[in-house]
Structure formats: structure tokens, C-alpha cells
Amino acid sequence: MTVATNPAYITETLIAEDIDAYLVKHQHKTMLRFITCGSVDDGKSTLIGRLLYDSKMIFEDQLATLENDSKMHGTQGQGIDFALLVDGLAAEREQGITIDVAYRFFATDKRKFIVADTPGHEQYTRNMVTGASTADLAVILIDARQGVLTQTRRHSYLVNLLGIKNIVLAVNKMDLVGYSAERFYEIVSEYSHFAKQIGMKSFLPIPISGLAGDNIVTRSENTAWYQGPTLLGHLEDAPITVARMQDAPFRMAVQWVNRPNLDFRGFAGLIGSGSIAPGDAIRILPSGKTTTVKSIVTYGGNLDRAVAGQSVTLTFNDEVDCSRGDVITTADAPCEVADQFEATLVWMGEAEMLPGRPYLLKMGTQTLTATVTEPKYEVNVNTLEHLTSDTLKLNAIGVVNISTDRAIPFDSYANNPDLGGFILIDRATNATIAAGMVHFALRRSQNIHWQALDVDRTAHAAIKNQQPKVVWFTGLSGSGKSTIANIVEKKLHAMGKHTFLLDGDNVRHGLNRDLGFTDADRVENIRRVGEVARLMTDAGLIVLTAFISPFQAERRLVRDMMDAGEFMEVYVDTPLEVAESRDVKGLYKKARAGNLKNFTGIDSPYEAPEAPELTVNTTALTAEEAAELVIAAILAS
Structure with a gap:
């Protein structure tokens, strides 16, 4: 048959x-x-x-x-x-x-x-x-x-x-x-x-x-x-979509650099849109370097032309820098490059979205850190009404602003799904928590540029004769963070070191007075403190911070802001029952009575550091002894 x-x-x-x-x-x-x-x-x-x-x-x-x-x-x-x-x-x-x-x-x-x-x-x-x-x-x-x-x-x-x-x-x-x-x-x-x-x-x-x-x-x-x-x-x-994309401008995200020997160097990827032929002028983004295509290499032999949907290796006529995550485009119709976008998000995570929290963003062949800086509105799909919302929960659809840690090449999703569609990934669990579609770049992302300064952070540090550093004390309320940090600053000041202490309560009287204690507000609280601490290290200071900072993701966000070796996490490890027994400010009593919501350790979680540079246990050490350990670690680094 x-x-x-x-x-x-x-x-x-x-x-x-x-x-x-x-x-x-x-x-x-x-x-x-x-x-x-x-x-x-x-x-x-x-x-x-x-x-x-x-x-x-x-x-x-x-x-x-x-x-x-x-x-x-x-x-x-x-x-x-x-x-x-x-x-x-x-x-x-x-x-x-x-x-x-x-x-x-x-x-x-x-x-x-x-x-x-x-x-x-x-x-x-x-x-x-x-x-x-x-x-x-x-x-x-x-x-x-x-x-x-x-x-x-x-x-x-x-x-x-x-x-x-x-x-x-x-x-x-x-x-x-x-x-x-x-x-x-x-x-x-x-x-x-x-x-x-x-x-x-x-x-x-x-x-x-x-x-x-x-x-x-x-x-x-x-x-x-x-x-x-x-x-x-x-x-x-x-x-079929791929047939429609063949008439669009040429785009190919580089998946890997093909270098089998010293005589061959090509750039492999899937052509997302358009077509390409040897001799065509191309532009590599985000660098903007231009060259022309020398050959189109495939397993079955070289091609005279390749179109959307084909996986190929391109070689260039000039030695230009190109690596995984870069996008090869036609020279006269390149895609945009920016680090801030408006996008639609379909939230897939069990935990709600937290503005300011760092997530991994994967678009095409590039993966980078991104934050949702501003939720604009949530869409009610039944009425199509735009609802004011500070977050997105499971299966919610909303329009937000997104900021990435570096400028990336992209197209709007409507024009090119490959270079306009992305996913957000939770950095702790590696779970996909959102699917996103880019609308357009925010104007401020293209109008704001870094200003070159003649007196840089190296010069500031040199005149103070010290290594800038952020010493980040984290732990439960009542663990002793502020007490230890205050002793450390006094001792460093006596040694002639230039320091500044950012305390959680003090910061909330001014810079962060508009923030409450919801998970979203805690994230924004730490983000702002991290930015201030970063500026102070640019000035060459040793910055001491004493914040509960309950979430690992936000402490990692601040760590990523700093140069290598400039962030020291100090975990003030105090059991909840000990911290609660101290209750100097009466906060635990209020939380237990239900008069203080979202209090860390009671009805809001504390995520202990996994690999801090230093752990001090205040049930085994006095505040003075803990401070000596911290100072020794600072001077040794």
C-alpha cells in the first residue's frame, strides 16, 4: 500500500x-x-x-x-x-x-x-x-x-x-x-x-x-x-509571514562569529527580513560601522542572493568589529538604536511586575538588563478602557516605558517582530515573566548624551588617596545595621578617609519621602539610593548605606551599577526573634497588631544574601567587634 x-x-x-x-x-x-x-x-x-x-x-x-x-x-x-x-x-x-x-x-x-x-x-x-x-x-x-x-x-x-x-x-x-x-x-x-x-x-x-x-x-x-x-x-x-518580510529592509541579528580557522571569519544568523547579495552595502549596529558583503556562505555552497527565512554566514570586504547580538542592516535603511522604549507587555509571571526591578531582556540574539521605569496604563480587554496601574499582574496587558542598560538596535514590532519583540526573564529563577512588543524609542533616549568631563572619578579618588567603594549593610529592622555603619564611619573618618553614610530612615525624610513600603516602593527606594551612591563613588567617596533592602534583585541592581570591586555587601545576620525582641522603634509591635502593613519579616519577605562579601552575626559579636571586621574588609580590598 x-x-x-x-x-x-x-x-x-x-x-x-x-x-x-x-x-x-x-x-x-x-x-x-x-x-x-x-x-x-x-x-x-x-x-x-x-x-x-x-x-x-x-x-x-x-x-x-x-x-x-x-x-x-x-x-x-x-x-x-x-x-x-x-x-x-x-x-x-x-x-x-x-x-x-x-x-x-x-x-x-x-x-x-x-x-x-x-x-x-x-x-x-x-x-x-x-x-x-x-x-x-x-x-x-x-x-x-x-x-x-x-x-x-x-x-x-x-x-x-x-x-x-x-x-x-x-x-x-x-x-x-x-x-x-x-x-x-x-x-x-x-x-x-x-x-x-x-x-x-x-x-x-x-x-x-x-x-x-x-x-x-x-x-x-x-x-x-x-x-x-x-x-x-x-x-x-x-x-506566509516570511514571504511578506522578504520585501522589507534587510535585517540579520548575528547569532555567532564563525571562525573555523585563521583564514575565515564570518557572521552567522537567520535573516529576519529583506534580502542580501555580495557587493551590497551594509551597516552594523549599534556601532554604525559600514562595509560591503563579500560572500554568502551556507553548508550547501555560496549563494548569489539570500532572503528572509534563510540561515547564512556573511563575510565582509573590510575588517570591522561585529559580534553576537549586533544587527547587520542595509546601509541606507538601518533600524533605530536606543536604550529607552515604549512597549506593550503581556505579563506572564506569578509575581506582579515591580517598576525599577532589574529583569533580563532578550530580543533577537542579545540579552541585557532592563527595568520597567514607568507603567503607563493597563488595558481592560473587555471594554478596551485604559486603567491607571502601578503594576501588572498575571495575564494583565499594559503599556509601559522600558529602560535598558545599553543602547540596542531595534525595529517597531509592527514592522519587524524579530527586532521588535522581546521577553523579560526573572534573574533569580530564569523564568520568562513577560512578552513585549516595542512601539517606538522615547525621544529622551536619543536627546540625552553622556557629557565628557575633564575631572573624572579616577581623579577624584586620587586626590583623596582612597579606593571609592559602596559598603551595603543589609538585614532585618533591629539587626544593628545603622549602629554598625555609624561606628564604621567614625573610625574611617578618624583614619582620614572621606566617607558618607546613607541611612534608610534619614533618606526617607527627603529624597524618598514620597515612597511608602509596598514592594514596588521598596524597589524604587533602593534604586534611587543606588543612583546616589554611584554618584558619590564618582566623587571618590567611601559610601556606607544602612537599608533593610529585602530583595536580592535590588541589591544586585546596585551592585551592577558599580565598577568591579567597588561594591561590598555586608549581611547583618540577626534572627527575627532577636531583632523583634530589641524593637527599639516599636515597629514590630505595630506590625504584629496589624497597624503597620508590608513590614519586613512579618508580612513582607526578606531575601537573605546568597554570597555577601561579609557576614556579621550580632548575636555573637558586639557592634564594635562587627565594625572592626567591616573596616578590616574595606582596607583589605
Whole structure:
């Protein structure tokens, strides 16, 4: 039995010649990636199962398993339950819902497909965003009985936000409403109104039944009033994003420098947009250096031209600096370079976003440190209202300003998803906590430049005859931070050292008087202190700080501001019960009584340092003894 003559499904008895013929047949077909999304029970998994079944992409053993599973888990009396082909997790089969993103491959005579079945529940919105991030097309399903629901709006908003231009509105379960044309057009009208509100330019409505197969592969007699294409027919003819990107200006993010020997040096990466040929003038960003392409090297030989979607190695006619993370662009139409942007964020982290906290930002082939400097507003996807918000919680969507630790090349997401899309990563857990889309660079990022100074920080330190340093005391309230830091400063002053002490309480009387004690305010408190401490080290001072600074991320932020060797973390290690027994200011008593919210150690966490330069235990040492240890460490470094 051969692939070509098999009327139902691919069998396990394919001989080698059939497999080879099958692979050759499909080798040069285009690949369309699409997602199915919508609300719970709209029939996404059933639709994909039907596509797999009707395109003859089910093995005999899979079919047998499907038939058995349909009897155990499927809808009674409905024969084969096609959703079980996709709902791979046991929990999904037991509950009849999709939790994770399930990817499936199938092919027709015209094209290959990868389809992502995305979950419908709101708590799994982040999974849906993951599936949509690489899609060329979205199939948004609506249950004909239910109409446009909250998750329909949410997923439609995200699909449009992610720049998917080709959208199919599949009104499913038409068999359950008697194939009513009136009901179909009522839903299409309601959806059209919402689509205009979110800026969706067009969509194709198709009446279908995933279970019965109406208008999936062949046109249904039950909907004689519908004259449009079938779902599969549209999928076979839909444009692919990479083809559209071939007409855009040339962009290639450098993935690695290819240097197999001393005679060859090339720059490898995936072409994100445009095309390139030997002799073309190019610009390397962020440096701005220009040169021309010498050759386009691939495993199969050199190319006369390469286009978006191809992975190549470029060699240059000039020796110019270029490394991983740089972006090679066409010389006369480069992308922008900036370190501050406005962007839309889809928050995926369990913990809420904290403005000012340092996160890792990954865009293309570059990874750097970034902070959300200013949340502008959160979007209510149901009403499209802009809500004032200081943070974003799980599955929230908002517009924010982002600042990076260095200028990077980028395009707006609308023009180039590869150089305008990014993720934020938690530095402690390495978990992806947000997906972002760049709108534009902030003007201040391009109008503000570092001013060269004749008297620099080295000169300031030299005249004081000391090494600038930040000594960061951290620990619970009542641990003894301020007491020890005060003794250290007195002793250093007596030695002729130039110092300054920044104390947590004192700073809140002036510089940070506008901040409270929420997690977000604590982050901003430490960020501001870190900036001040940095300026004081520029002046050549030894800066002592005494702050609870409960979060590792913020202490790391300050450490990263300083030059190597200029940050010393001193952990004043005092057990909570000891610190509470001292309670010099009566704060623990207030916190225990519920009169003081967000108090560290009681109802707000303290993250102890993992690798401080020095730890002093105030239950074993007096304040004087602890101060002597700190001074010895300062002078030795």
C-alpha cells in the first residue's frame, strides 16, 4: 500500500520507496504556522483532530487508540472524539479541556502545516501568547450557541497585538443551531464591531462544524447560503509571514562569529527580513560601522542572493568589529538604536511586575538588563478602557516605558517582530515573566548624551588617596545595621578617609519621602539610593548605606551599577526573634497588631544574601567587634 493510494490514513507498512517518495514530495512545500484560539469548549481541539483525520495524517495504531479513547473519554454516542488526538495531557482528557499548547503537523498536496492548539481558560493566557508568537494565521473559534465571549475578545486582542494579519473567524457547532444563516451573520456582525475597536483590519468568517466536518475540507450542503472558501482551502492559499518580510529592509541579528580557522571569519544568523547579495552595502549596529558583503556562505555552497527565512554566514570586504547580538542592516535603511522604549507587555509571571526591578531582556540574539521605569496604563480587554496601574499582574496587558542598560538596535514590532519583540526573564529563577512588543524609542533616549568631563572619578579618588567603594549593610529592622555603619564611619573618618553614610530612615525624610513600603516602593527606594551612591563613588567617596533592602534583585541592581570591586555587601545576620525582641522603634509591635502593613519579616519577605562579601552575626559579636571586621574588609580590598 502506498501513500498515494491509501484512502484513509498513513499505515505502518510503508516500504522504504514510499517513504522516500513521500519525503521528496513534501520537501519543497511552503510551511504555514497557525493557531486555534477562543473560549473554553469552542471546539478547538475537535477542529484540529478533524483536520488531521481528513488530511490522512493518522497512523493505524493512533486510529485504534483514538477509537478506544473515544469510548472511554469521548462524548457518548458521537463516534470518534477528534479532540482526543490533540488533548495529550491526562488532566485534559479527564476534564475535557486544553491546558498546555499542543503542536501538531499535517500536510496536504499543496502545503505543510504546524498548528498550535491553545488553551481557552484565562489563567492560561500566557500559553496562548506562546503559541501565537510564531503564527502566520489565527483561527478564532466561536461556539454558535454562545456567541462572542470574554475570552474571544481577549484572544482576538492578543492576536491583533501580536501582529497576525490573517485571521479566520470560525463559527463552530453550526449543526447545533440548525445551520442558521441568521445566527451566523448575527455573530459576524457582533464580532465586526469589536474588531473595529481593536484596529483589526479584516477577517474571514466561515461557518463550520468540527464534529460533523462541515466546511472543513469540503463545502457543506448544509450551508448552501455560504459562498466562501472551506477552512482548509483558505489555509492552503493564505500568505506566509516570511514571504511578506522578504520585501522589507534587510535585517540579520548575528547569532555567532564563525571562525573555523585563521583564514575565515564570518557572521552567522537567520535573516529576519529583506534580502542580501555580495557587493551590497551594509551597516552594523549599534556601532554604525559600514562595509560591503563579500560572500554568502551556507553548508550547501555560496549563494548569489539570500532572503528572509534563510540561515547564512556573511563575510565582509573590510575588517570591522561585529559580534553576537549586533544587527547587520542595509546601509541606507538601518533600524533605530536606543536604550529607552515604549512597549506593550503581556505579563506572564506569578509575581506582579515591580517598576525599577532589574529583569533580563532578550530580543533577537542579545540579552541585557532592563527595568520597567514607568507603567503607563493597563488595558481592560473587555471594554478596551485604559486603567491607571502601578503594576501588572498575571495575564494583565499594559503599556509601559522600558529602560535598558545599553543602547540596542531595534525595529517597531509592527514592522519587524524579530527586532521588535522581546521577553523579560526573572534573574533569580530564569523564568520568562513577560512578552513585549516595542512601539517606538522615547525621544529622551536619543536627546540625552553622556557629557565628557575633564575631572573624572579616577581623579577624584586620587586626590583623596582612597579606593571609592559602596559598603551595603543589609538585614532585618533591629539587626544593628545603622549602629554598625555609624561606628564604621567614625573610625574611617578618624583614619582620614572621606566617607558618607546613607541611612534608610534619614533618606526617607527627603529624597524618598514620597515612597511608602509596598514592594514596588521598596524597589524604587533602593534604586534611587543606588543612583546616589554611584554618584558619590564618582566623587571618590567611601559610601556606607544602612537599608533593610529585602530583595536580592535590588541589591544586585546596585551592585551592577558599580565598577568591579567597588561594591561590598555586608549581611547583618540577626534572627527575627532577636531583632523583634530589641524593637527599639516599636515597629514590630505595630506590625504584629496589624497597624503597620508590608513590614519586613512579618508580612513582607526578606531575601537573605546568597554570597555577601561579609557576614556579621550580632548575636555573637558586639557592634564594635562587627565594625572592626567591616573596616578590616574595606582596607583589605
